[in-house]
Structure formats: structure tokens, C-alpha cells
Amino acid sequence: MERLMILIGLIMIAAGVLPQAAEGGSGQRSNIIFMVPDGMGLAQVTAARIFRNGPDGPPLAMETLEVIGCQRTHSADSTVTDSAAAASAWAMGEKFNNGELSCHSGADPFCRNQLPTILEMAKARGKATGLVVTSQISDATPAAFAAHVRSRRCEAEIVRQYLEAAEVDVILGGGLGQRRDSCPDYPISFAWPDRQAALLRLARTKGYQTVAGKAALHATIREGKVKILGMFEQNRRDKGKTPEMFRVDASLGYPEDEPTLAEMTTAALTVLEKDADGFFLLVEGSRIDWSSHANDLRGQIAETLAFDEALKVVLGWVAAKPGRKETTLIIVAPDHETGGLAINGPDGRLAQAGEFIKEGWAGRGHSATDTIIRSQGPGSDQLGKAVDNTDIYRSWQTPLVFDAGKSTVFSGRRPLRHIDVSFVGIALGAIENGDMTDHSNHLRGGFLFE
């Protein structure tokens, strides 16, 4: 009975706070394509461009975007941000502490009554949504847009929220993270013996087509599926995707049945463009950061070039039809720089195409420097100057960006939460406390104990 009351109450809450769906039809649809080269500073761009095109060669695709500005990156509690706080600042328009994902650490453990992220706002307005990354899909950058947890360690819970709460349409990346650290707010989900298998079962019950290879991804798109969960990885422990090292070393192969970042981006656009209300798509070159953490210049250049290929796909998609350029905001924004990369040399000579420039690293962590924002399309006029990372969220409030003529989209921003999050969160907490009398039946009937 108690469970029924909670359920009814939450349904009523949800019904009362959900914003109206987009009107559709009359307005011009708009799209946001937000692209994150994680950990990419300006030195990383220079090194990649010289390797690919030489010192006087053509620009990288990202260097062709029309509006250039820069952003402060600090988090609420640190001069040096992590990816969780930085992505939360973009997604929510306010500063967060390092480690937090669109939910402040002082909040209710299950993050009830949080304001919606930009992705959730887009969803509520009828737009399709997508997350495309080369890290594990549960990593901090995508998570901040489609989940609310107090700690980035809660990776199984993050993906559960993608599927049950945010209902992201297209999710493509590595597998599920295998962090050894505990997730204090969701101890049961942390303890699942096979969390990835459980989440795949959950995805299928929610109407997702689950895929693990490139051929299956293409087949799924040909069939016209609109909800896709793709976890691609080669059984590595970190569950990120295979590094795209073939971009700097032609002798190296890439797994035949694993899509590259550019291929995943093509796949996502093919699905999302079908939505008459437009879409929000996040694309992250996650491993630029990982390579820089390892002070691996070759890997960093390879991943930067892989990211640039994904941007070429996006620019090609925009150019393919009249009107897309005017209605699609593209932003390329690194969350922070990683490694403190400085480049010089080689020894008084002009470096040539194909050369790995001489490098020096300040460390193996993130650095505090501002990062460059490159953009084009509606709303980008607000980003051609020095801004804070929270200002990117504000650029999304432009009526033209979010939906032509709908200027009140953000003024009505109210809690959008989250019947599923609350219910399962409560249930998991009850089990942890030894109180399984009520919610255990629900859980036994669900995916946890299948």
C-alpha cells in the first residue's frame, strides 16, 4: 500500500511539473550540436594541425568555425576543474564542485527536485536527444547532461537514468565503467555482479535496440530504429573505445566492427534528424584527455584528429540541406586543458607535416587555463568573447537556439523530476537499510533479479 501511495504521489508530481511539449509544425525547428574535445588546449590543436597539414597548410575543421571566444573553467571548489563539474556547468548554468554531476553534494541523496539539464529541456520540448562519446558511456561529460547524481562514481545509476529518466534516444560509446570506488548513494547498484548485462536488459524493456558492433549499428539504423544503446569496446578494463591511433600511424589497424567517433556521429545524425522538432546532440572526443593524462603526444594528436573528423561529419550534415546552417548551433568547447602541454622546436627548425612536434608537459593532471570556444549558428554571437563556462548554458536560452519564437522556454524552468529516479532510489535505499518488506517485490519483478 505504501508503495502504491508513493507511486501515485510521484505520478502527480511528475504530471504537475513537466513543461508543455513543443507545439511543433509552425515554428522552425532548431538543433544544438555540442562538441567537447575533452582536455584539448590550444597547444594540442597546433600540434595536430602541424602533424596533419604542416605549418602553412589548411586549417583543421574546428578552426573554420566562424566565432571564436574563450571561457573560464574553474569549478565551484577548485581552480582546476574536473570533467564532471565542467560539464555540469554547461548543462545547468551554474557552478558545481568537482565530482558532482548536475546535483549539488548538499542535496537530497537521490537528487530529487533538481532543475532539468539543457538536454532534458530539449527532450521536454519534443526534441530528440543523443550522446556520442569515446569514453565509457557513463563517464562524466555525457552524464552531466542526462543524469543527476552527487558523485560521478555512480556509473550504473547514471546509465539507468539515461534510460528511465532522461530517455536519451541515441547513446553510443564504450561500455560501462568499472570504477573500483564505491558509489555511496547507490550501494546496491554498485554491487551488481554484472551491471552492464542488467542495464542492457533494462534498455530492451524500455524499447531500445542494443548494439555492440558497427555492422549491427548500421543494420539498426536501416531498420529505422529511433532508440539505440550502443556499447562498443574491445574488452578493455577501462571500457572506453579503442584509441584511433591509425590516424597518426598507417601501419596500425582499427577494429573492423567498432565504429569510429565520426561513424558514430554519422549514425546519430541519421537517427536524430528524423525528429520534426529538431535535436540536441552531444559529441565528445573523450580520449584527447586520456592521452594527455598519459603525456602521450601521438595519442593526443590521433584523438584530436579523430574529433576533427567527427566535426567534418557535422559540418557536412549542416551543408547538405538549405536552412540547416541558420537553425543549427554548433559549439566546440573543451572542458579544460590536460597535461599543461607546451610545444616548441624542433630546435630552431620549422616543423613539417607528419612530424610530431617537440613537447613538454607540466604534469599528468588537468590545468587551470581558459579554453577556446569555437561556434557557429544561432546563439553563437554570444560566444565570441571571454565568457564563463556557465555562459554557454545561457547562450542556449536564445529563442532562436531553442525554438524559433519561443522566448519563454527557460523562464518556466522548474523541477522536472523524476518519478523513476526517486522510486528506484528510495527502493535501493530501503534495501541497504535492511527494509526489504515493501520495495523488494518491485525489484524482484524488475531487472535487478532477473
Ligand SMILES: [Zn+2]
Ligand atoms: Zn581528465
